[in-house]
Structures are given as C-alpha cells and as structure tokens.
Amino acid sequence: MSYKIYEINEALREFIPKEIVDLEERATWGNPKRGVMDLPYTKELIEEHSLCAGCPESMALRYILASLPNPEDTIIVNSTGCTSLVFPHIALHTVHSLFGNQNAVASGIKRVLEWRFPDKVKDVVVLAGDGAIVDIGLDCTLQSFFRQEKITTICFDNEVYANTGGQESGMTVKGHVFKMAPKGKQWDKVPMWQIAIDSGCHYVARLTVSSPKRVESVIKKAIYVAREVGPTYVHLYTPCILEIGLNSDDGLDEMRQRDKERFSFFEYMTPQAEEVINRVKEEGLL
Template sequence: MSINIFKINEELKEFIPQEVIDLEEKATWGNPKRGVMDLPYAKELLEEHSLCAGCPESMAFRYILASLPNPEDTIIVNSTGCTSLVFPHIALHTVHSLFGNQNAVATGIKRTLEWRFPDKVKDVVVLAGDGATVDIGLDCTLQSFFRQEKITTICFDNEVYANTGGQESGTTVQGHVFKMAPKGKQWPKVPMWQLAIDSGCHYVVRMSVSSPKKVEQVVKKAIYVAREVGPTYLHLYTPCILEIGLNSDDALMEMRDKDKERFKFFEYVSPQAEEVIAKKKEEGLL
C-alpha cells in the first residue's frame, strides 16, 4: 500500500513537525470521492508556497490536488515556470525535469509504472504552464497525444511568460503588448484545446478556474478517461494578475469576465470517453 509512505513510525512521532503528522492523519487518502468540499476541513496536499498573493494558479493547484481520485498512487510531472516553485510543496512524488519535456518524461514514467506494477493503478498527471505546453514543449505535448499515452495533461494558461517577467507567449491574445511583442502580438492565440482534439485526446476541456466544483468534475473525468482510454487535456485560465496589471483581489473577477468570452466552458468527449464517464457515474464516482 503506497499510503504507508505517509505513515510515521510511532517511536519517532514526537519529533516530527505537525504539518507532516497532519498529512498522515488529516489528509484525504484512499477515498476516490474526495473533492474540493474537503478543503475547508482536510489537510491539503499542498503546503505553503511562494506564489504571489492572490494568484489564481494557486487556486487551480488547490482544486486539482483536492480532486485527484487516487493521490496515494498519483505522480505529477511539471515543467519550468511559476508552477515549478510550487512543486516542492506538493505531498506527492513529482518531477521537474527540463523546460518543455514534461509530456515526454510523463510518458516514460507512465509506461514504466505500467510495466513494473501491472496490477496497480498509477495515475500520471502533467501540470505545466502555457509556455511549456504550447510553445517550447508543443512537440512533446502533441506527440504524447499522437502516441495515445494514458496521461492527463493540464495546462495553466496565463497567456504570458510570467516567471521570466512578462513576455508574449503562443497563448497571448492578438494585439496584446507584452515584452518581446512590443508592437502587440502579431498573430492569434493558439487554440490548444482544438489541437488536443485533433491530436487524439479523448477528453478535452477549456475553462477558467472560477468554479471549484466544476474543476473537480473535469479533473476526475480527465483522470478516469486517461486511465482507461488515452490522453486527456484540460486548458485552464489562470490569469497572471501581476502582468495584466490587476490587484491581488481581482483574479476571480477577471476569470468570471473571461468565462463569458474566450474561456467560455467548452468540453469535448470522445465516444470511448463517454462510456468511461457513464460507468464512473454509475459507480457514484462522478
């Protein structure tokens, strides 16, 4: 049982910091029905981190980690960017490798774990920013879809390279002035969700993270479909309030605005994914 790696030996417990004891005792393990409604009470799998005050990316992290149906056997792969500052603080096995190779690393991990643990479900989830997913890592992202890797890819789209100081990215909207696009971006936002569908993903969603319960639903669907069918892709709007010049309490307002336009909820479900989702609903897991 992988959950044993969080159990503390009684003889040493009195020396262990409370936050680690809480992970064993108050986090939700072994319960696929866990979800965002645990957040007000349970110990989260995310510890204190260094993202900016009011950053919606941290909200996304909270919802996703609270929604993993099988955290005790989930591996998360990330890439370079703001997100990579959060990963040391996630109470799971996670990987930061290089900028843009996250889906390749995840492929290797997933295939090896299937070979090493044929009787166990080990979910592999990629969490990376838009630069990593759409620009520098597009090759690895799409190729993992072509190969039908059974992994869930989640892109945090803040429409900018935030960690390096606000440069234009492939997902920046046309005309927007950022560093490296001093005359405004010359070409349209890359429709990554559409590329994901065309490249063979079985479950694809575009949305903002303005609704925690909705995020929980799509994360669970994406993971269950990836487990049984093939690649799934979530494209989440997590605006960089710093780079677009908003205040620290403006993130939710910004996301709710964009819910009405370019991040209007969009969901694609392949016929095979439909079956999995129907089955999981019957089992009461969705």
C-alpha cells in the first residue's frame, strides 16, 4: 500500500479536473476523529459519480468514506453491483472482486497485511450489495464469520437486483412486485443481521442512512471492533428508488419511513466488543 496512488502526476496536474484534484488536496488523512461533520469541507467522492440521481447509496458512501478512522491504510473490497459503479471515483485503495466472493478476497488481503505489516493498523472493509453478500455470496460471507476474520462487512440492502433490471432477491420483502418479478416475492425477507449474530459476528447493526451521525457511529464501532476482536457486520437500507417507483428526491423520505418499521435501529455487541467500544469512547474517538 502506498500513498502515491493518491497523488496526481505533476506533469498532468494542469489538465486534471478540479474535483479530481480535490480528492487529493482536500482529503482528511491522518485524523482518526474525522467524521460526517467534515463533509462540507472535505472531498471523498466526486459529484459526477456513476450512481443514479438521488440514489441513497451515494449518501451512504459519502458517510462511510468520511467515517473511516484510518482511510489512508484501509482497503475496501467491493463486488459486482450498483456499489461497484462508484469506486473509480474515490481516492482510496479498492479491490474489485468477482460477484459473491468479496469476503474470501478480503480475508486473504487481511491476512497478508497482518503478515507484511505486523506493527501497523491496516483495516479491511467489505462494501457490497445484498445480492453479493446475501444471495450469490452467502457462503463466502458466512465462512469469513465462522473463521473469525478481522474484517468489517457492510451490506447495502436495496432489496432488489437493481442494476440488472429489477429481479427479486432474498432480501426482497414478501409480496413485493417488481417489473421482472411480476408474481411478487413468495417468502419472507432473509434476516441477515440475525444470521450474522448467529454466525459469530461481534458487532452487528441494522439501520437506514437517514441519520448521518448514526451511520458514522456504527461504522467506527464496527471497524474498531473488527481490528481487535473479530468479524463485524453492518446492514444498511439503501432503497433503489427507481425500482420501487419513487422520484429521485424521495430517497430520504423512504428511509425515514422505514426507520419506524422494518429498519428501526438495531445494534448488537458481544462483551468483548463492548469493552473495545467503551475504551475507544474514553479515548475520544467515538
């Protein structure tokens, strides 16, 4: 891992768009207390990213990127899906995996980093959609939990295969109809947050991204616990507003509504995780 990947070639700097230059010049590296309140003054993601207008995933990505306590020494492993569209537009180390094996790739990266840099903190974060984490990649996801890999897994749950036309997924709500699922979902939504608990995760949270400060708190807790104890899992509701028939400015209202029902805030931690979180709070990092 090298800081040079963030640096623009000086011979080309005058030709690079300003918002790309800002990713380097307005980054907040070396500040573990960074957070969403810094977003008005810092640069984490370019405005002309590839996600749809109003997509809640873009909000979630900005909050997560702003909340990483150690971005300069963090590797994000992503997978096929809507989330993969945005990673060319950030200035962090990212690895794109095949669809579904992102937790296996992340496990290998984490082990190599621990061997190569035994005296330095290197965080590995999986960030992918519900199709990659719960449907296609459930085996790799659970096996990383079973092995107690020290990685954080973040699932963007839009409850549909959004970038391939609107097929139902295991995360789709029972009875929901999509244009490529006209009969409606025939069984209940998979409770992945409970599966994560049963599979050995030490910190688990379920929430929407309607509250930036809550997202920041959850992401930091998950990463700090993963560093010291074992696997952590964060389940974020990021609805595909187009597939559920809403306008591009309706995403926030949709998430606020689900805050009161299916995605009311839920948090779980083991005693080991609670000990880490309390210590980090005392250090002023949460």
